[in-house]
Amino acid sequence: MALRGLSAVAVTASIRPPGPRFRVDSGTSRIPSSGCRISVRCKAVGESRQGSLEETVVYEGIYGPWTIDDSDVREVILYRSGLVTAAASFVVAGSAAFFPDTLKQNVDLLYVLGSGGLGLSLLLIHIYVSEIKRALQALWGLGVVGSATTYFCLAQPANKNLIQYVVDNPSAVWLVGPLFAALTGLVFKEGLCYAKLEAGLLTFVIPILLLGHLTGLMDDGVKLTLLASWMTLFVIFAGRKFTQPIKDDIGDKSVFMFNSLPGDERKALLEKLEQQKIQN
Template identity: 65%
Template sequence: MASRLLSTTLITPPANLNKSSSGLTARVRLRKGRLSIRAVSGSSQGGSVDGTVYKGVYGPWSVEQSDVKEVILYRSGLVTAAASFVAASSAAFLPEDSWLSEIIKQNQDLLYLVGAGGLGLSLFLIHIYVTEIKRTLQALWALGVVGSLAAYAALARPASDSLVQYVVDNSTAVWFVGPLFASLTGLVFKEGLCYGKLEAGLLTFIIPSVLLGHLSGLMNDEAKLVLLGTWMALFVVFAGRKFTQPIKDDIGDKSVFMFMALPEDEKKAVVAKLEQDNSG
């Protein structure tokens, strides 16, 4: 997730909130059908997987088992998307008459479907402080899925072609699948911004470059293959390196998400409590 500076910029908490010495702990509970946050004293939270307590903008928080499962699923979705993309794209680098190339081409649409599903899972679980940005990425993914299905049913299938091959042969079809890759670009941009990862930053430019180069016809086949191969390599590195990060990185400041889940009146109560503790 983004740094403390980014989180405070996006959420704008009370002044000097992170300097509280009261040991305030923010907990979320389901009460009468809605989430509720409760401020209590103490230095640890129940359910922590390792007993470590992190200092958040709205109070201390810890990593629970449910958080670990969610992060693993998020990262697994990225691995699935990367593996499917690399497998489907590898046909471009194999001899046309090879048996492996033929097998891949026969299953490219299945690989595309699996990869899109993995990306969708990651976008569903991704932690972004600004809800509107998360919803935009999810909407782009959904639009890309609908566009892909429409392109397959109306264009590729009548031409007795796979969707992937049809997009390769007909550049204007990028308009149908483009939103899906736009959501992927947004995801890697977020990862690059939050963690300063070089491969994520490069993917932010390479993904749209390949698609726009193909759509406009301004990029020759050699250049597209070079960028495609780079995309494949960086995507593998990007997905693989996610599992080298601490779980807490993909959670972000959990206290912010707990706070954002509350009704406005309970948000005011939490802020008032924190300000009172800070001034005491």
């Protein structure tokens, strides 16, 4: 997302209690306390807009007002597209469990596409605590390395595709599991932030299925039921992402703007906001 002019905006922005957003019908909005002009064309999918195409929606954040720009919209659309890619690839590949005579030659390619889609979403996901985001990305990386190792060193010599090898050798979950742990973390975040039922259920279905397969404590019928539930919930989850306003996946942009500031500018901003609190 574009951070041009961030320092000037952040350090002089006036703080107000979080409240409903307001619209500015002109192409630009002026923040009274700073005199800084912000001009953004809002093209957010799912945002209801009336009047001029140039109108800008201004949101009140913890560290000051913020708006949605074109780069924000692109990031959110790519984030959601990554989830759709991951869901579609997983569902088609997972269908091989119910129709074993189909897709035998293509499941590895689908696994790669799905992993790539998940990786794109983890790259673009907005999480306030950067350490959590990096942890999810690290899990994804471990899962990709483990999956590649399993495929080239174990599955190929046995003349099997990756998924079939993991099905026949439950211990391989240790190698591919981190990839799905990253997915579990993503859906947990979505369920926690937006109270999405399907995301909350996926948070439990994914690890239960993988652990049941790893430990051998789950029969095939239960595993197939959980797999079908996973496939259904994943499709619903990915599809419903496009029904949300763009701003939902951005979060409070002022927090990310604040975190990107150098240390001295953060301190100056906090002092400025504290003075304004006292004055008000």
